[in-house]
Amino acid sequence: MKLFEFFITKIFLRKVIFSIAMILLFFMANYTIFTATRLILSTFQGYQEVKSMNQEGTYIANLNPDSNIDMDAIAENGTQKVYDYLNNNFKYAFYTDGFIASLPNNDDMEISFSYMNEEYYKLNQFELSQGTDLNFDYQFNKDKEIPVLVGKGLSKTYPMGSTIKIELPVLEQSMTLKVQGVLKQNAYHSNFHALNSKNYYNFSVFLPVNQEFITHANIDLQLNGLMDIIILQTTKEKVTNLSEIMQDNLGLKFNFFSQKENFDYFNEYYLHSLKIMSIITLILVVIIICHSVWNALVSIRLMLKDFTINLLVGLSYSKLRKILYSYFGILFSINLIVIFFITAYSRYGSWLRKDAAFVTYGLFGLIGMDWFALLVVFLFDIIFGMIIVEIMLRKIKKIPISLGVLQ
Amino acid sequence: MRRSLFRFVDRFELCITYLFCFSLNLIFDYVKSLSVDSYILKAFLENFMNYQTLINFLFTFIVVVFHYQMLHRKKTEIYCRILVGDTILNITIRYTLECLMILGFVYLLSIAINIYLNFNLISNLYLVCIFVIYILISAVRVGKYETF
Numbered sequence: 001m002k003l004f005e006f007f008i009t010k011i012f013l014r015k016v017i018f019s020i021a022m023i024l025l026f027f028m029a030n031y032t033i034f035t036a037t038r039l040i041l042s043t044f045q046g047y048q049e050v051k052s053m054n055q056e057g058t059y060i061a062n063l064n065p066d067s068n069i070d071m072d073a074i075a076e077n078g079t080q081k082v083y084d085y086l087n088n089n090f091k092y093a094f095y096t097d098g099f100i101a102s103l104p105n106n107d108d109m110e111i112s113f114s115y116m117n118e119e120y121y122k123l124n125q126f127e128l129s130q131g132t133d134l135n136f137d138y139q140f141n142k143d144k145e146i147p148v149l150v151g152k153g154l155s156k157t158y159p160m161g162s163t164i165k166i167e168l169p170v171l172e173q174s175m176t177l178k179v180q181g182v183l184k185q186n187a188y189h190s191n192f193h194a195l196n197s198k199n200y201y202n203f204s205v206f207l208p209v210n211q212e213f214i215t216h217a218n219i220d221l222q223l224n225g226l227m228d229i230i231i232l233q234t235t236k237e238k239v240t241n242l243s244e245i246m247q248d249n250l251g252l253k254f255n256f257f258s259q260k261e262n263f264d265y266f267n268e269y270y271l272h273s274l275k276i277m278s279i280i281t282l283i284l285v286v287i288i289i290c291h292s293v294w295n296a297l298v299s300i301r302l303m304l305k306d307f308t309i310n311l312l313v314g315l316s317y318s319k320l321r322k323i324l325y326s327y328f329g330i331l332f333s334i335n336l337i338v339i340f341f342i343t344a345y346s347r348y349g350s351w352l353r354k355d356a357a358f359v360t361y362g363l364f365g366l367i368g369m370d371w372f373a374l375l376v377v378f379l380f381d382i383i384f385g386m387i388i389v390e391i392m393l394r395k396i397k398k399i400p401i402s403l404g405v406l407q
Numbered sequence: 408m409r410r411s412l413f414r415f416v417d418r419f420e421l422c423i424t425y426l427f428c429f430s431l432n433l434i435f436d437y438v439k440s441l442s443v444d445s446y447i448l449k450a451f452l453e454n455f456m457n458y459q460t461l462i463n464f465l466f467t468f469i470v471v472v473f474h475y476q477m478l479h480r481k482k483t484e485i486y487c488r489i490l491v492g493d494t495i496l497n498i499t500i501r502y503t504l505e506c507l508m509i510l511g512f513v514y515l516l517s518i519a520i521n522i523y524l525n526f527n528l529i530s531n532l533y534l535v536c537i538f539v540i541y542i543l544i545s546a547v548r549v550g551k552y553e554t555f
Contacts, residue, residue, distance in 0.1 A: 015479075021472045024465050035454045043447060194446045273445040280451075291427075291469060298476045 003315070007323050008330075011306045018299040019331065022292060026335045029288040029384065030377045034339055036281040037373040039196055040274055045188075045369070046195025047266060053093070053123050054262050059231045059239045060192065064253035069223075078249035079222035080215065085245050086229075087211055089238065093120035093230040094209060096221060097189065097199070099170055105157040109203040109356040113168070114189075115221060117209050119232060126206070131160050131181025140212040147180035149206035152361060155182040164205075170221040171213075177205065185361045192228055195270060203356035223250070231256065285380075289387065296388050300395050308401045317397065324389045332381040339377065343370050410493070412481045412502055421477075421509050424470050425538065429517035431466055432531045435459045437524065460533075467537050474506075474545035482552040489553060499549045506542040510535065 012019055053060070063069075086092055097114035105111065118136040128149070135147045150158055158164055164177040187201040214222060226246070231239055239256040246254050257265070300307070307320065347365035350358040360367045366374075413421075439456060443449045455462060485498055514535055521528050 015475075017472055017475045021468050024468050028462070028465070032455075036451065039447065039451050194450075196447050196450055269445065270447060273447045276445075276448060277451045295469070295472055298472060302476055302479050 003319065004323055004326055007310075008327065011303055012327055015299065015302055018295060018302075021295050022328075022331055023334055025288050025292045025295065026331060026381070026384070027338060029285050029292075030335050030339055030381065032281055032284045032288075033380050034343075034373045034377050036277060037376045038369055039277065041369050041372060042190075042198065043196040043270060043274065046190030046198065047270070049124075049190045050192060050195065050262070050266075052125075053230055054259050055232075056259050057233045057235070059234060059236075059256035059258055060262065061226065061229045061231070062193075062255045062257060063227055064255055067252045067254075069252065074219070074223070074250050074252075079219055079226065081249045082226065082246055083211075083214055083222065085242065086231075090234055090242070091119060091232045093117065093123055093232060094214070094225045095120045095228060095230075096224040097204070098224075099221070101166060101169060103154075103164065103166060103205075105154055105203070107153060107156075107203070107351075107354075109153065109354055109359065111154065112199075112204045112356060113170075113207055114201070114204050115170070115207050115209045115213075115225070117214075120230070121208070123230070126187060127184040128181045129184045130155070131179070134180065134206065134208040136208045136210050138208070138210070140210070140216060145176045145178040146207065148177045148208070149181045149183055150179050151183050151187065151200075151202040151204045152185040153202040153356075153359060154205065155179070168207075170217045172218060177207070186367055199357040200360055202359050202361060226250075226254070289384065292384070292388055293391055296392050297395055300392055304396070304399060307396055308399070308403075311396075312401050317393065320396070321389065321393055324392060325385065328385040328389060332378075332385060336374065336378060336381070340364075340366075340374065343374075410488070410501065411505055412477075412484060412498065413505055417477055418505075418509060421470075421473055421506070422513055424473050425510060425513040426516070428463065428467050428470065428534055428538075429513060429531055432459075432463050432534060433517065433520060433524075433526070435463070436521075436526045436530055440524075440526070463534065464537065467534065467541070470538060470541050474541055474548075478545060478548055478552070485549065485552040486554070495550055495553045499546050502549055503542055503546040506545070507539070510538050510542070 094117040095115070097112060099113040099115070100110050101113055103111040118134075121134055121136070126149070129152065131149070134149060138146055145163060148164070158179050160179055160182060162179050164179070165174065166177065167174045183201050183204075183206070185202065188198040189201065190196075190198045209217075214225070231242065236256075236258065243254050243256060246252060311317075311320070343366055344364045347360055347362075347367075347370070349355075350360070351365075362368075362370075435456065438452055443452065485495075488498060489495060514531075517531055518528060521530070
């Protein structure tokens with residue numbers, strides 16, 4: 001330990017510029033790997049979510065990019081006609097979210113309402129930390145209370161069994177909701193069109209909808225629900241007819257993609273992007289490794305005398321190796337701590353901004369994905385450290401002790 | 408440059424370090440000019456593009472490392488030159504001029520590439536300012552080696 005202290009204080013820190021340069025280079029490499037890992041992981045989580053819905057015979061709606069939504073052009077009962085057609089001919093999963101409502105809560109967050117029908121709920125199999133599954137058989141206007149699920153954050157203000165009186169903008173009428181269950185913390189929903197981005201349900205309310213509810217809802221909910229509607233157990237011909245009905249009534253062209261088309265799209269678009277991203281990451285990391293090796297060799301040039309004098313008075317190469325590994329271990333730890341704090345701050349930033357869709361719970365605010373990315377960075381650092389230390393040792397061993405001392 | 412402190416390897420190393428920093432800035436500008444369709448790729452690149460100046464600045468630290476190690480290695484040579492009649496002022500001027508010449512050469516090269524790619528010519532001017540500051544600081548440090 002004394003020897004290690006001596007090396008740190010009398011050799012490495014005497015030429016602190018090299019240590020700073022190393023820390024900066026390691027930070028760049030670690031940040032690049034951390035970012036790439038998190039993005040890849042997030043995309044695959046999104047992919048897994050879509051995969052569970054993307055079964056054979058399932059078609060997911062997608063508004064044609066050339067279609068512009070003109071609310072005036074949509075007939076008053078146009079959306080209802082589409083829903084009537086859907087109810088008579090198809091089994092469909094309905095989901096729409098992002099409807100903000102003012103609901104007082106302990107954390108002063110804006111609460112987002114997510115509306116889903118039974119089919120969608122079954123497809124997703126949301127995990128609950130308390131309570132029971134949603135009940136979709138209630139009678140609109142007759143049942144006094146509609147059962148709902150709430151996110152973990154909201155459960156502090158509205159625990160199991162409590163009631164929420166609220167005027168729902170989509171119904172333009174007052175409703176009473178009863179908390180029937182609490183979602184597991186950090187339950188999320190990935191954006192179907194950008195699988196790497198996700199919204200967290202910690203401050204959301206899940207509201208079950210049935211045909212009656214949709215009929216009474218305003219055009220906003222009805223139209224939004226059609227944007228990502230999932231048609232189950234059907235055929236290409238049937239959804240083509242549906243697309244025509246939608247175009248006639250809404251003036252909007254919807255595409256319905258089959259399981260194969262969705263997988264092809266994933267392979268073509270996401271896999272290609274992930275490949276490019278991995279290549280960019282690899283190139284950046286290789287460049288940074290080259291720079292770090294150059295920095296390490298340059299530092300050896302200047303510290304050679306100190307190293308060789310210590311080798312002359314009895315320091316073995318194995319001890320020197322241990323010292324170098326410990327030194328780089330400290331540098332890597334500093335970087336890991338910095339990345340940890342940046343991530344924790346960025347997660348905490350969502351709380352400060354009251355950004356309910358991105359607020360997460362976890363140890364120091366970090367969620368599983370962050371910890372996994374940190375683990376990947378840690379493993380990379382071990383390899384990175386081994387490369388640099390072994391190159392440094394090779395360089396030191398190459399130079400005869402007598403020559404080094406004379407320098 | 409007969410009495411220069413620089414050897415071929417030193418000139419080459421300095422060229423490479425400058426070139427790396429200018430290239431990094433150029434790559435950033437190039438990526439900015441691309442119309443990336445992929446949402447995921449855009450999200451990944453934004454993590455870097457938003458901090459372009461900071462990342463470029465942090466990487467200029469390798470130039471600091473170069474100047475630092477270069478002068479450290481040359482301290483005996485500087486002292487010996489003074490012993491045989493050279494002055495610290497002349498050594499400093501020669502060192503500064505040579506650094507500036509190498510910087511000018513690499514900068515002109517980067518300008519040529521910028522013109523070829525139709526990029527903004529002043530986008531990497533701030534790097535030149537940073538490098539000139541580094542050169543001046545290291546020139547001041549040459550005086551430190553007047554006595555051995």
